[in-house]
Amino acid sequence: MRRILVVGGGYAGFYTAWNLEKKLRRDEAEIVVVDPRPYMTYQPFLPEVAAGSIEARHAAVALRSHLKRARLIHASVTRIDHASKTVTVAPEDGEPFDLGYDIVVVTAGAVTRTFPIPGVKEHAIGMKHVEEAVAIRDRLLDAFDRASVLPPGPERTRVLTVAFVGGGFSGVEGFGETLSLATALLRQYPELRFSDLSFHLIEARDRILPEVTDGPGRWVVRSLEQRGAHIHLDTQLVSAEGGHLVLSTGEKFDAHTIVWTAGNGANPVVARNTDLPVTSRGSVMVRADLRVGTPEDVVPDAWAAGDDAAVPDLASPIAGAVTVPNAQHAVRQGRLLAKNIVATLRGREPKDYVHHSLGVVATLGLGKGIFQWKGIVITGFLAWVMHRGYHVLAIPTWERKVRVLLVWATAVLFGRDIVSLLSVQHPRRAFVGGEAPRAMHKAVPEAQREPAGSVR
Structure with a gap:
């Protein structure tokens, strides 16, 4: 054949x-x-995976489960x-x-497009794959646990500082969703205040979301700023060495979590x-x-x-x-x-591809979104509902649709699951170093430890 x-x-x-x-x-x-990879990633759900609104496996479709006749390598x-x-x-x-x-x-x-900026490859995380979205979520949850035992001051602020580089759809959606998660987490951590959070979105152009027109783009900026975010337009990242961010405007700050979403290559x-x-x-x-x-x-x-x-x-x-x-x-x-x-x-002629856009829709956090189709713009809760409705219909297979809907329904009743599994990224740590507290992990041989701040 x-x-x-x-x-x-x-x-x-x-x-x-x-x-x-x-x-x-x-x-x-x-x-x-x-x-x-043994699965297809439904990338529009990655921001919600990063925010804990969707179980990570539900944003992926196993190839072997649905391609029954194909040979998979x-x-x-x-x-x-x-x-x-x-x-x-x-x-x-x-x-x-x-x-x-x-x-x-x-x-x-x-593939994720990167630039030769000092410190980016050593400290940043992408958001193109499920593993990256999970790492962002767990890193943020772990940061809250660490910050809750720190006194108010620069170190607590550093641990709770998040920077997204790139203002396209994936960057803005990921930024809005993680900001929503962080704000909601404050209710679980009475030791922390809203002023301890510091969220930065860095975009080299003079606007975000190039897929929408200027007016809706400005609305998104205002909406995020009203929620306490810092939006840096016409700004480039110059350095991220040691987690210390230097911007082209001269601004400087330390960030525990750096997410790179500056486009595809x-x-x-x-x-x-x-x-x-x-x-x-x-x-x-x-x-x-x-x-x-x-x-x-x-x-x-x-x-x-x-x-x-x-x-x-x-x-x-x-x-x-x-x-x-x-x-x-x-x-x-x-x-x-x-x-x-x-x-x-079978001896017939192929047809040309013609598709008129159905519009663009983005989530900006729980209950917040934006939709635009030609001159029609919808913002807020209704746009957020439209975002969820469109994507639950678009994700392939009924099995995945049902699983996602069940997770959303559970979240309505019980809220997000806020358990961090950051230790999964270092599965041998407990085995090699025993069940000693984190401070005693110095006993783990250097060859078995990863550099501080590194993320795989």
């Missing part, structure tokens, strides 16, 4: 493979999915050589090997390790029908979609525009890509 190789199991990859399973006959093609693709129709696969254990294919689907997604396997045509930004050149190539020249047996593909936006009035990298497009492109592959296998 022909082998259809899907590189990446994120939104676009998962929906492509899922729909191929539904539409292809069993003797028509073999489906192979290669991804280093948990490894990274390090090179795509379409001339020979092979990819190089690097598993976590064992030697790299070559894997052949007849049709390739490139849905490797994007090109996936290295697409940008540098393939013979497929790519743009100057490192995205695969894609036609409107999702085949790799240009309007004049098609690359046979190669398809791409999602964040690593420059898909023409036929719904945009701007000539040459490409679709923005978000969940709306990735999900719909994955579905159409599967249909188009089946169509070409």
